[in-house]
Amino acid sequence: MTRIVERPLLFSCEGASLLGILAAPAQVPPYSRGVVIVVGGPQYRVGSHRQFTLLCRHLASEGIASLRFDYHGLGDSEGPPALGVDGAYADIRSAIDVFLREAPQVREVVLWGLCGAASAAALYAPDDVRVTGIVMLNPWVRTEQGRARAQLRHYYLDRLMTLDVWRRLLSGKFKLGAALKSFFADVRDATGAGSAPVEPTHGVGVSTGNSEDRTSRSLPDRVLDALSRFSGRVLIILSTNDLTANEFREVTRASRRWRNLLSSARITCHDLVGANHTFSRTDWRDQVEEWTTRWVKAL
Numbered sequence: 001m002t003r004i005v006e007r008p009l010l011f012s013c014e015g016a017s018l019l020g021i022l023a024a025p026a027q028v029p030p031y032s033r034g035v036v037i038v039v040g041g042p043q044y045r046v047g048s049h050r051q052f053t054l055l056c057r058h059l060a061s062e063g064i065a066s067l068r069f070d071y072h073g074l075g076d077s078e079g080p081p082a083l084g085v086d087g088a089y090a091d092i093r094s095a096i097d098v099f100l101r102e103a104p105q106v107r108e109v110v111l112w113g114l115c116g117a118a119s120a121a122a123l124y125a126p127d128d129v130r131v132t133g134i135v136m137l138n139p140w141v142r143t144e145q146g147r148a149r150a151q152l153r154h155y156y157l158d159r160l161m162t163l164d165v166w167r168r169l170l171s172g173k174f175k176l177g178a179a180l181k182s183f184f185a186d187v188r189d190a191t192g193a194g195s196a197p198v199e200p201t202h203g204v205g206v207s208t209g210n211s212e213d214r215t216s217r218s219l220p221d222r223v224l225d226a227l228s229r230f231s232g233r234v235l236i237i238l239s240t241n242d243l244t245a246n247e248f249r250e251v252t253r254a255s256r257r258w259r260n261l262l263s264s265a266r267i268t269c270h271d272l273v274g275a276n277h278t279f280s281r282t283d284w285r286d287q288v289e290e291w292t293t294r295w296v297k298a299l
Contacts (some may be wrong), residue, residue, distance in 0.1 A: 002026065004060035005234035009102055013072065013094035016079035017051030020095060021045060022102055023056040029063040033132070033299060034106035035292075036095055037068040038088060038124075040140075044075025047114075048278040051285050055112075058289045059118040065106055080296040085140065085219070086140055088120040096130055103194055113279070115244055116140040119223050126229040133299050134227075135235045135292055138245040140278055220251045224258055232273040233266045235295045237288060239275035268295060 005027040011018055037052045039045060045068040049240050057064040072079030072124035096109055111121035119138035125131045126233055214285050229235060238245040254257035262269060275284040 001097050002029075002061050002063055003007065004057060005285040006057075006060075009069075009098055011094055011098040014079075015073055017046075017075065018069055018072070018094065019077070020067050020098065021053075022058040022067050023064070024062050024065040024103055025060055028105055030257050031064050031297065032107040033063060033064070033110060033296060034068050034099060034108075035059055035066040035102055035110045035135075035296060036092070036099055036114050037066065038092060038111050038113035038117040038121045039068070039071060039074070040113060041117040041166055042074055042081065043071045046246060048283065049280050051114075051279060051288075054285060055289055055292065057292060058268040059296070061299070062293050064071065064293065065099075065103045067095060068101075069095050084117050085123060088117070089124055091100070092120070093128065096128065110135060110299070112137075112292065114138060122223050122226045122230070122234075125232065126226050129137050131230075132232040133234070133296065134230070135237070135295070137237045137238055137279075137288065138242055139236070139248050140221065141223055141243070141248050142245060172277070199203060204293045205271065217289070220255075220258075224255070224261065228257075233299055234268070235291065236262075236269045237291060238269070238274050239277060239279070239284075240271055241275060244277055246247065269290065 004023060005026050006021055009020045009022055011020065035056075035098060037045070037047075037056065039047065040050065047055075047068075049072040052068045056068050056178065059066045070077035070089075071088060073081035092111070099109065104242055109128075109131050111131055113119075113121040113127060114137040118134075118139040121134050122136065123137070125227045127135050238248065252262055272279070272284060272287055275281070275287075279285050279288055
C-alpha cells in the first residue's frame with residue numbers, strides 16, 4: 001500500500017472558520033478523482049466507530065485523496081449548530097473549493113455520505129459540475145408514512161417469525177397492550193397522509209435551502225429529482241438490518257420513477273447483509289471501504 005500523509009486545513013465558509021483533514025498519498029496520486037466525506041451530524045469528521053477516518057486513510061493508501069471536515073458548529077468548526085439535510089450546501093461547496101486548491105492533482109470529486117448526509121450530497125450534486133459521483137449509504141428519505149410502512153413490513157412481521165417473541169407471549173412477559181398500541185399507531189400512520197418529511201436527529205446543516213420547496217414536496221421526491229438531474233454515477237449501499245435503509249427500499253419499491261432510476265446503468269446498488277445503520281463491525285466497514293474504493297477507481 002502507498003504511504004499516506006494527513007494534514008489539517010482551516011477554511012472559511014460564510015464568515016466562519018471550518019476545519020478539515022486532508023488525507024492523500026505521499027507521492028502524487030495516480031487518480032485525478034478525490035472524495036469529500038459529507039458528515040451526517042451532529043457528529044464530527046471522525047464518524048461513528050471512526051469510520052470516516054479509517055475510510056479516508058484507506059482511500060489514500062489506494063492512491064485516492066480525500067477530505068473529511070466539520071460543519072458549522074460541529075467538531076472544531078465555528079458557527080451555530082447545524083440541523084437538516086438542506087443546510088450543508090455552503091459547507092460542501094467551501095470544502096470542495098479548499099480540497100481542489102490544496103490537492104491540485106484532483107480535478108473531480110465524489111461526495112460520500114451516510115444517512116442524512118447521503119441525501120444532502122444528492123441534493124447538492126446537480127448544482128456543481130465538479131461533482132461526478134455520489135456514494136450514498138442508507139439514504140435518509142423519511143416521512144411518517146414511510147417510516148410506519150417500513151416498521152410494519154420489516155419489524156412487526158419479522159418479529160412474529162421469531163421463537164423468542166412467542167415464548168415471551170406465552171410466558172406472559174410480552175407487553176401485548178403496549179405492542180398493540182404501537183402497532184395500530186403505525187397502521188394509522190402508514191395509511192394516512194403522513195408524507196411530510198421528518199428531519200434526521202443526526203442530520204446536517206443549518207437550514208438554508210428553499211423553504212417553500214422543503215415544505216411543499218416530500219424529501220423522497222426531492223432526492224429523486226436531484227438524482228435524476230445529476231449526470232454522474234451513483235453508488236448506493238444499504239444495510240439489511242436498518243430501518244432507514246428499509247424505508248429507502250419501501251420508497252423506491254413503490255415508485256416507478258425510483259425503480260427506473262435505480263435500474264439505469266449509472267446507478268450501482270449493494271446490500272450489506274447483517275449490517276446495522278452505522279456499520280459498527282470491522283468487517284462491515286472493510287466491505288464498505290472495498291466497494292467504495294473499487295467504484296471510485298472505475299469511474
